[in-house]
Every structure is written in structure tokens, then in C-alpha cells.
Amino acid sequence: MSDQFKARPHDPYNVYTSPNEAILCLDSFQSMYTQMLCGLLNRDQVLRIGAIFASGLLRAIRFLQLNWKLLVHDIETGTLNPKITDPSIRECIFHLLQPNTELAHFIAKKCSAENWEGILKRIWPNTKYLDVIVTGAMAQYIPTLDYYSGGLPQCCIxxxxxxxxxxxxxxxxxxxxxxxxxxxxxxxxxxxxxxxxxxxxxxxxxxxxxxxxxxxxxxxxxxxxxxxxxxxxxxxxxxxxxxxxxxxxxxxxxxxxxKNVLLSIDTDKTDESELQSAIERASLLLREFNTSVVDYTSYADTNTIPGHYAVYWELMIKDPEKGPTREVLDRCCLAMEESMNSVYRQGRVADNSIGPLEIRVVKNGAFEELMDYAISRGVSINQYKVPRCVSFTPIMEILDARVISSHFSPATPNWTSERR
Structure with missing residues (x-):
């Protein structure tokens, strides 16, 4: 909202497809819709696609999946969807939007296909790279971005x-x-x-x-x-x-x-990097089923005796008929436990102070609804990160209401007592 942005000089190396009015609109739907529309209208001029965090870029892709028919209608007819009520946006888009049947049919053909692999490169063919942060916890999104972008380089600048x-x-x-x-x-x-x-x-x-x-x-x-x-x-x-x-x-x-510890039941302490490594190890079991973890969060469930780690997974299954079985997902629980530190495994094996790890698979779009909830409470869409550990009751209710299957570790992880 600063004057430095609003009155910025022209920079040939940093040109946006959307007018300021669309970028600065406080209504997230109107802003996203208009920016996506402008990006489609200028698809041949787009050289890079990005968001601050990987989760934000995936949200934009999901938005396109849900709203491409409305966007195609606007492009074909040269009219702006009535859901866009901001007068400043409507005035700007009025001068940009002209009927374009050829472009509308092209986008409809690409978006109506069941396979969205490489969709970014197919719609925006001149894109050279993704400008997005995928370090730290955001590394989880790398396989999903590779899928949608067709392997475009991901630049953390x-x-x-x-x-x-x-x-x-x-x-x-x-x-x-x-x-x-x-x-x-x-x-x-x-x-x-x-x-x-x-x-x-x-x-x-x-x-x-x-x-x-x-x-x-x-x-x-x-x-x-x-x-x-x-x-x-x-x-x-x-x-x-x-x-x-x-x-x-x-x-x-x-x-x-x-730095902060995410999960703890007893004397165990599991941080963000440990949880990330455990997710990555378990994800290896999903590869042969063309399945990957889209997003995840965790919860130290102390309602059971003993308490246990519950991890929420949203999966991307490319071929639903050949997706992972219940047995495979159970083994994913054990694979995660095998990656945990020795204190956790001692609690599981010797002390019986920690119960079997649980994976709760949630339906597609659950984490997007989590983001919507955060934005409704005033969180900036550009600053939002999926919390890797949750305990706030409304968030738990959102996730638990969308669980489609639950899985537990079928055995105890390896642990050997060491004398010092």
C-alpha cells in the first residue's frame, strides 16, 4: 500500500500483468480472480510466475482449477464476472478486456483435461522459472510444483x-x-x-x-x-x-x-526439520502409487492414553484407481516413526509413554480452507504459512471434519538401549 509501490517507476525487468487496483484489493477473491484473468489475457508475455511462499502459488493453481469456467466466460464474452464489485477494478478491466474466442477455447481445452501435469508451462509457454520460496518447511511443496510446472526451475531469490x-x-x-x-x-x-x-x-x-x-x-x-x-x-x-x-x-x-519444538507427548521433543524428514521418508512409499503429500500439519493428541502424534495429510493421487492401499498408509506411519529421534522411539518401545503414530488423511482442499479461515481472521495471504503443528480448537474442527481415513503404525520402531 506504500507510495513507493503505487508510484514506482517503470522497470522493464519487473512488469506485472495486473493493474495496481487488482493487486491492492483487500478482497482476496476479487484480487485473485482479477490477477488470474489478467495473467491469462497476457499469457504470451509472462516470463515468470511466483508468490512469496510455495503455498501461495499452489493456492493460485487451485483457484484456477475451481474458477476456470468463469474466467473463460469472461474472456469469450469480454465481460467481467458480477462477483467482481470493486469499482476501481471494474474500471481498469473494462479497458483491458475484449472478446477473444480463440483464447477462451484454448484455455478451456487445457483446463478441462483431467491431467494437469505441466499446466503452468502449457498455459504460459514462455515462463522461464518459478519465483517462489521453497526452502525450509516449504520444501514439502517441491514435488507438487514440479508436477504443475513441468519441472520449471524454482528460484529462491x-x-x-x-x-x-x-x-x-x-x-x-x-x-x-x-x-x-x-x-x-x-x-x-x-x-x-x-x-x-x-x-x-x-x-x-x-x-x-x-x-x-x-x-x-x-x-x-x-x-x-x-x-x-x-x-x-x-x-x-x-x-x-x-x-x-x-x-x-x-x-x-x-x-x-x-527453533521452536513442534510436538511433545512426554520427554520427547520433535522439531520442524525432524517432522519434515519423517514426512519425506514416508513419502517414498507413495511413489510407486503415483501419489505425493500435498500438505501436512500435526497435533499432539493427549486425549488417548498414552498420547500420540497425529499427522494430517492431504494427498495428490494422480491415478485414483491405483492409489495407495490402507496397508501402505499404515506402513507410512511406521516409516515416520523410524525417522524420529531416539527419545521418541524409547518412549514408544521401552517406556510405553507414547502411542502409535497416526496419519489422518483429509479430503482435497482441506488446507486451502485452513488458509481461508486464517485470512478471514486478518492474516495476510502473502505472509500465510501452513502451521506445522496445531492446537487451536477451530482449526482442529476444520481438519477433523474433513478426515476421510485414519491410519496407525502397525508395529513399534527400532530402538536399542545404549549404556553410557
Missing amino acids: VYASSECSFGLNLNPMSKPSEVSYTIMPNMAYFEFLPHDQAEPPFYDESPSRLVDLADVELGKEYELVITTFPGLCRYRVGDILQVTGFHNSAPGFKFVRR
């Missing part, structure tokens, strides 16, 4: 948050797993708290341990602490970063994980 910008990826065409961000020292004052594997109070988190930007060491992990121009003083962002190298004297960092 900037590392930033709502507090300030942090760094740039100086090798933007690198693989998502190899992305490293070089910190820009003029954006804020950066300090780093050495991160140990132990949790407080077993290690010192006092300010005296803070390390300046120039003093970080290669290969070590740190928690990012920032002091910003608007006034945040030694604010702990909560990101754990690993030093990967240096550009001149400026260090580069790989995003490792969020």
Missing part, C-alpha cells in the same frame, strides 16, 4: 520476513536444497546466538553469547537476532541458520529450521 529483509541468494538458479543466502549488512544490525542441540536451561542464552555478523564460523549453526531501523531491539526471529560460506566478507547462510 530473497530471505526476508515481515520484520525486515535479511539476505539474497547470489546463485538464484541453484537447486532448492543448495540455496544459501548472503546477509545484507545494511538492512539491519545482525547478531547470532550459537545454537546448541541441548535446550534451555542446559545452555546459556544470555546476550553475552551473541556473535556479530563478522565473527560467525563456517559450518556452525546460529539463531538469528536482529535490531531493525523501525525499532525492534535484539529480536529473536526464531530461525536456525548454518554458515555455508562467504561472499567477500559477508557470510552466507542456509536455512535449517525453525
Whole structure:
């Protein structure tokens, strides 16, 4: 909404297909609909497609799946859907929208096909890459984006948050797993708290341990602490970063994980990266069935005795007749448990303090409804991330109401007692 954006000078390397009125519209449906319409009208001029986070881009694809018939009608007739009521948008689109039967028939043919593999490349043929963050927890979306984009490169260009910008990826065409961000020292004052594997109070988190930007060491992990121009003083962002190298004297960092523990039943502590790794291991069992995990979140269910981890999965099954069986999904539960740390497995095997892990498969679109709920409560669509652990009752009700099957680990994971 800033004047810097509204009155920005023309930049030939950063041209939007949509007018400002569509981009800045506060109604998410009207904004998304109009931007998608403009993107289709200018499909041959589009060179890149993106959103801040991968989840936002997938939401746009899902929006196209649900609304392509309405968009085709507008393009064919040269009229704007009456659901778009914002007068400033209607005035802008009035000058852009002309009847185009050929384009309408083309889009209808592509979108009506059951197979949406490579749909982005087929509709926007000149697209060179996806401009989207797929590091950290967003790595979960890489296979789905590969499917819809036909394997277009996924470029993670900037590392930033709502507090300030942090760094740039100086090798933007690198693989998502190899992305490293070089910190820009003029954006804020950066300090780093050495991160140990132990949790407080077993290690010192006092300010005296803070390390300046120039003093970080290669290969070590740190928690990012920032002091910003608007006034945040030694604010702990909560990101754990690993030093990967240096550009001149400026260090580069790989995003490792969020600091906070996600799940805990007893003495176990499972963080975001552990959960992500467990999901990836279990997903390998789904490959032969042409199935992947579209999205997930988790919940420490203490309503049972003993309590257990419940993980919600939304699946993309490319061939429903050859999808994974109940037995396969049960084995996915066990595969996840095999990936957990030794404290978790001890609780499962020896202490019996943790029950079998559960996977709750939800119907398609459940996580989109979760996003809609968050947006209705004031969350910015550009800042929204799927929570990897939930406990808020309304969110639980949304997910539980959409569960179509439930699966439990059929056995206990491997664990061996070690003497010290």
C-alpha cells in the first residue's frame, strides 16, 4: 500500500500483468480472480510466475482449477464476472478486456483435461522459472510444483520476513536444497546466538553469547537476532541458520529450521526439520502409487492414553484407481516413526509413554480452507504459512471434519538401549 509501490517507476525487468487496483484489493477473491484473468489475457508475455511462499502459488493453481469456467466466460464474452464489485477494478478491466474466442477455447481445452501435469508451462509457454520460496518447511511443496510446472526451475531469490529483509541468494538458479543466502549488512544490525542441540536451561542464552555478523564460523549453526531501523531491539526471529560460506566478507547462510519444538507427548521433543524428514521418508512409499503429500500439519493428541502424534495429510493421487492401499498408509506411519529421534522411539518401545503414530488423511482442499479461515481472521495471504503443528480448537474442527481415513503404525520402531 506504500507510495513507493503505487508510484514506482517503470522497470522493464519487473512488469506485472495486473493493474495496481487488482493487486491492492483487500478482497482476496476479487484480487485473485482479477490477477488470474489478467495473467491469462497476457499469457504470451509472462516470463515468470511466483508468490512469496510455495503455498501461495499452489493456492493460485487451485483457484484456477475451481474458477476456470468463469474466467473463460469472461474472456469469450469480454465481460467481467458480477462477483467482481470493486469499482476501481471494474474500471481498469473494462479497458483491458475484449472478446477473444480463440483464447477462451484454448484455455478451456487445457483446463478441462483431467491431467494437469505441466499446466503452468502449457498455459504460459514462455515462463522461464518459478519465483517462489521453497526452502525450509516449504520444501514439502517441491514435488507438487514440479508436477504443475513441468519441472520449471524454482528460484529462491530473497530471505526476508515481515520484520525486515535479511539476505539474497547470489546463485538464484541453484537447486532448492543448495540455496544459501548472503546477509545484507545494511538492512539491519545482525547478531547470532550459537545454537546448541541441548535446550534451555542446559545452555546459556544470555546476550553475552551473541556473535556479530563478522565473527560467525563456517559450518556452525546460529539463531538469528536482529535490531531493525523501525525499532525492534535484539529480536529473536526464531530461525536456525548454518554458515555455508562467504561472499567477500559477508557470510552466507542456509536455512535449517525453525527453533521452536513442534510436538511433545512426554520427554520427547520433535522439531520442524525432524517432522519434515519423517514426512519425506514416508513419502517414498507413495511413489510407486503415483501419489505425493500435498500438505501436512500435526497435533499432539493427549486425549488417548498414552498420547500420540497425529499427522494430517492431504494427498495428490494422480491415478485414483491405483492409489495407495490402507496397508501402505499404515506402513507410512511406521516409516515416520523410524525417522524420529531416539527419545521418541524409547518412549514408544521401552517406556510405553507414547502411542502409535497416526496419519489422518483429509479430503482435497482441506488446507486451502485452513488458509481461508486464517485470512478471514486478518492474516495476510502473502505472509500465510501452513502451521506445522496445531492446537487451536477451530482449526482442529476444520481438519477433523474433513478426515476421510485414519491410519496407525502397525508395529513399534527400532530402538536399542545404549549404556553410557
